[in-house]
Structures are given as C-alpha cells and as structure tokens.
Amino acid sequence: MATVRSLRAKTGDEPITMLTAYDAPTARIVDEAGIDIILVGDSMGNASLGYDSTLPVTVEEMHSRTAAVARATDDALVVADMPFLSFGVDEAASIENCGRMLKEADADAVKLESGPHTVELTERLVQLGIPVMAHLGLTPQRVKELGLSRQGTDRDDAREIMDLAKAHAEAGAFSLVLEHVPANLARQVTEAIDIPTIGIGAGPDCDGQVLVINDVVGMGDSVPPFAAQFGDVKSEMESAVDSYRDAVEAGDFPAEEHSHVEDDLDELY
Ligand code: KIV
DSSP states (O other), rough: OOOOHHHHHHHTOOOOEEEOOOOOHHHHHHHHHOEEEEEOTTTHHHSOOOSSSSTTTOHHHHHHHHHHHHHHHHSSEEEEEOOOOOSSSHHHHHHHHHHHHHHHHHHHHHEEOOGGOOOOOOHHHHHHHHEEEEEEEEEEHHHHTTTOOOOSSHHHHHHHHHHHHHHHHHHSSSSEEEEEEOHHHHHHHHHHHHHHEEESOOOOSSSSEOOOHHHHTTSSSOTTOOOOOOHHHHHHHHHHHHHHHHHHTTTTTTTTGGOOOOGGOOOOO
C-alpha cells in the first residue's frame, strides 16, 4: 500500500501518476493499472454529480465517494479533496471534516485548494496526523472570483504562487498540485521546494501529472485545453445502449440463455 512517505521517496524517479476516480469500479481499474495516487476530486461535481461547478459538492458526498474508492483500492494512495467551505472557515470544523475522511472514509490524505488562509491549517492538520496535499494556480473553488483561466501569468501572480508553494511545503504538505500555470513557473516551483509537484496544465517539468478520469477516457463534457483524451468510452457506451434498446424492441433480448423455466410452474390455474 502506498503511503505519503513512499510517495516522497519516489521523487526523482519516474513521474508520479495521479488520476481522479469517484466510484468503486473506476477506482479498481485505476488502481490495477498501477496509478500512484487516486484523487477523489471535487471535480465530481461536474464529472459525476451533474452540478455545473464544484461549489455545491458537500462533505457527505465527498465522504461517501471517498469510502467507495477506498474500498476498491489496494495499492494507490487515496486522497479526498475537501469541498468548498468545508475547511478554512473555522479551525475545529476544518479538522473534523478532514479527519472524517481518514477516520471513517479510509482516505490516506486530504487535498485543500490552497491560499494564504490554508498555511496554518495545513500545519495543524499535519501535526494531528492528517497528510495534506496542497493545490495552487487555478483553484476551481474560486471560480466566481477568478473564473477558470490560467493563473500566474504575470510576475506578481507568479511570485505569489511561488511564495505560497514554499509556505505550504514548510507547513508540512506532502505534495503540491499546480493547475493551469505557465510551464516555466511550474518548473521553478518544482526546483524551489522539496515536496513533489503534480501538474495539470502545468507543463512537463513537475514531478508528476494528474488529469480528470472523464477527460482521459473520453467521457468529458467540456474538456479543458490542457487535457488529453486517451480513449473513447462515451462512444462505446452509446453503442452498447443503442444495441440494448434495439435488442429489446426487436424481441431479441432476453434470449433463451438469459431465461430460466421451472418445470413445475406451468398452468398454475
Ligand atoms: O477536483 C479535481 O479533480 C482536482 C484536480 C483537477 C487536481 O482538483
């Protein structure tokens, strides 16, 4: 089983691989493929729960999906992504919400969309034994304030991301997601801190890469410009559903091999 410590030891070897999963069958496939980290991302809001942003995702939804993923995962590190306003408002409530992901849902760590308000909280959680993955750059929980555009594109913003990356590494975060930032900023952050960086739309020089599973397998509704599609599951599903409908409508399903006849049950009345 992966631990935060074994992930740290991995830096410098092959790039770390991370993918999202929101349910047990998907987690099993991702885990069996040897992916290092499964992120139960709050991207489930758009990707799985039918919301139009990540903001409505609740602690209970995250808790239930994290537990499902953890039950199906043997080797990968399972990280629960803390929903909007479930952390950073009140320290005791933040600790309780994050702690439940480890204590009850069996996550190995939590991820916090980070900012100046999460430095002390990260330190406190780590002191309590709750490993924290930080997340800087585009943080979709700030969609109402910043939209979903690339971050760190001018020197002031880039320096702010660099300073926050250092502060979170010093506070004890075990890794840092860098989302939708220039590749040359991600490279400098990666060189400046001693915890692994995991990029999404952050170029090739991070210590690892993460994507949303729906985009990877071809189930994404609106695929971001930095994602790549490695399969076409949506077409496969459409074709299977069409074939099922046609077979039922034509009377071809269920066939004899799908039915069971009990000898004694004819002519009941
Ligand atoms: O919620 C999510 O899936 C994420 C990744 C995109 C890093 O935060």
